[in-house]
Amino acid sequence: MPRIAYARIAQEGNAFSPVRTEVEDFARCHLHEGRDLHERCSAKGQEVDDWLKNAELSGFVDSVQKVGRGRVEAVPLFGAWAIPGGPLSVACFEHFRDKLVAMLKAAGPLDGVFLSMHGAMIADGSDDPEADYVHAVREAMGPDFKIGVSLDLHAQLHGRFVDEVDVMGAYRTNPHRDHAKTGFRTGDMLVRTVLGEIKPTTAWRSLPLVCGGGTTIDFLPTMRPVYRWMKRQEKNPKVLYVSMFNAHLWNDSPDLGWAAHVVTDNDPALAEAVADELAEMLWEVRHKQPPHFPDADETMRLVRSARLRRKVGTVCVCDASDIVGCGAAGENTRLLKTILEQGQGLKSYVPVRDHEVVSQLFGKSKGESVDVTVGGKLHPAMNSPIRVRGTMLASQERSGLGRTIALDLDHVKLVVTEGPAMAMKPDFYRDLGLEPWRADMVVVKSMFPFRLYFAGMNRKTIYARTKGVTDFDTMNQVDFNDPVFPKNQVADWRPTDRKRRGLLDA
Numbered sequence: 001m002p003r004i005a006y007a008r009i010a011q012e013g014n015a016f017s018p019v020r021t022e023v024e025d026f027a028r029c030h031l032h033e034g035r036d037l038h039e040r041c042s043a044k045g046q047e048v049d050d051w052l053k054n055a056e057l058s059g060f061v062d063s064v065q066k067v068g069r070g071r072v073e074a075v076p077l078f079g080a081w082a083i084p085g086g087p088l089s090v091a092c093f094e095h096f097r098d099k100l101v102a103m104l105k106a107a108g109p110l111d112g113v114f115l116s117m118h119g120a121m122i123a124d125g126s127d128d129p130e131a132d133y134v135h136a137v138r139e140a141m142g143p144d145f146k147i148g149v150s151l152d153l154h155a156q157l158h159g160r161f162v163d164e165v166d167v168m169g170a171y172r173t174n175p176h177r178d179h180a181k182t183g184f185r186t187g188d189m190l191v192r193t194v195l196g197e198i199k200p201t202t203a204w205r206s207l208p209l210v211c212g213g214g215t216t217i218d219f220l221p222t223m224r225p226v227y228r229w230m231k232r233q234e235k236n237p238k239v240l241y242v243s244m245f246n247a248h249l250w251n252d253s254p255d256l257g258w259a260a261h262v263v264t265d266n267d268p269a270l271a272e273a274v275a276d277e278l279a280e281m282l283w284e285v286r287h288k289q290p291p292h293f294p295d296a297d298e299t300m301r302l303v304r305s306a307r308l309r310r311k312v313g314t315v316c317v318c319d320a321s322d323i324v325g326c327g328a329a330g331e332n333t334r335l336l337k338t339i340l341e342q343g344q345g346l347k348s349y350v351p352v353r354d355h356e357v358v359s360q361l362f363g364k365s366k367g368e369s370v371d372v373t374v375g376g377k378l379h380p381a382m383n384s385p386i387r388v389r390g391t392m393l394a395s396q397e398r399s400g401l402g403r404t405i406a407l408d409l410d411h412v413k414l415v416v417t418e419g420p421a422m423a424m425k426p427d428f429y430r431d432l433g434l435e436p437w438r439a440d441m442v443v444v445k446s447m448f449p450f451r452l453y454f455a456g457m458n459r460k461t462i463y464a465r466t467k468g469v470t471d472f473d474t475m476n477q478v479d480f481n482d483p484v485f486p487k488n489q490v491a492d493w494r495p496t497d498r499k500r501r502g503l504l505d506a
């Protein structure tokens with residue numbers, strides 16, 4: 001019986017953060033293997049603690065059962081997922097590469113592997129970590145071995161990655177809520193490929209476009225027609241999967257850009273035609289740039305004036321310059337400082353990362369007075385510590401975040417985390433006794449997912465920009481190989497696409 005292994009190596013990287021990602025960061029979040037992983041990915045398991053019951057690997061296992069119907073075996077290797085952050089250290093990058101190859105070789109005869117990846121990982125010593133991982137698999141397992149990869153739609157595609165992969169599928173929702181479905185659909189293609197039922201043929205395009213599509217949210221007007229069009233293409237049984245990629249802005253690839261990728265069943269010309277048309281559609285939405293983000297002062301005015309909304313719920317303020325969900329450390333204090341100075345009378349919940357303060361205060365009794373400086377310890381060139389005085393509220397050890405404490409600073413309730421301050425769900429505050437319903441404003445460090453998790457109580461969303469590693473203009477620090485929109489005016493996407501795909505015009 002054919003056997004397909006499955007594994008995950010996933011992290012969304014931020015090239016502008018100096019904070020290195022290590023194996024411990026994966027271990028704190030999601031690092032499981034063998035039987036443990038298999039149980040997590042079964043119908044009754046919880047694949048990712050405190051986050052997703054079913055994600056890509058559960059979807060893949062489900063596809064083996066439903067599409068393979070007893071004709072294929074799924075072989076668990078390992079799953080490693082870390083909260084977004086700075087580049088993997090060389091040791092961390094090589095650790096997972098070597099682990100993947102070693103486990104593939106030790107697993108007995110295999111016909112393929114399903115890999116759940118993000119696609120915008122950053123690592124020291126590699127200009128495309130996912131390509132290097134896939135290449136290591138190809139080297140170890142040979143040219144006939146089938147490789148299927150599921151990706152985030154913020155992945156960065158390069159030719160040397162695309163060329164090594166047999167089938168590929170990306171999320172089709174933003175905020176992302178189709179992890180398991182993506183795993184299932186990509187698994188479906190991989191299972192049928194291994195069984196010889198289909199012969200995948202692929203095509204792709206890479207656009208000199210780094211930012212466009214408005215908010216890029218899938219159900220809002222700018223992007224909705226594109227998603228609908230993609231779905232319509234897949235009504236043709238020859239079209240197996242249509243993916244688009246919206247570029248992760250904090251990737252420093254000199255070839256950064258939106259991309260289109262198509263898998264067809266033994267029809268390369270059709271794949272080319274669909275990829276080409278999708279690329280044209282993506283190019284057309286480039287003029288819709290993201291909305292203006294207010295600064296911290298303007299944010300406070302907006303929160304204060306939202307009286308009725310605060311009464312019937314809360315205002316969610318995304319700390320847009322320090323988004324942990326986009327790889328920032330979460331220790332930027334600019335917004336916190338403004339809220340402390342200007343937010344009197346507004347009950348505000350604010351997160352900050354500071355492992356030293358947590359070590360100092362963890363476990364202290366409620367009501368004990370505290371006087372500490374928080375933030376600015378991991379990236380002092382960008383972030384400054386500020387002094388806060390108040391009393392202890394609570395301490396708790398939590399998956400992914402590490403040890404956390406809550407401090408009462410009068411109108412501000414400050415949650416200090418040991419690991420990345422991933423304030424994305426109401427439970428981030430609730431677990432420490434802070435009910436978001438009761439707050440006037442709740443600060444989050446997530447770009448899109450918080451909009452789903454806070455939907456019940458969020459009456460107004462504000463993206464506040466101060467200064468940090470997740471600002472949209474960090475792209476100005478990148479030395480691109482070609483002119484890219486919107487940094488430059490670009491008349492035609494095709495010459496850059498052809499160059500990036502290695503098709504040099506005669």
Ligand SMILES: [Zn+2]
Binds near residue numbers: 152153154176
């Ligand atoms: Zn994403």
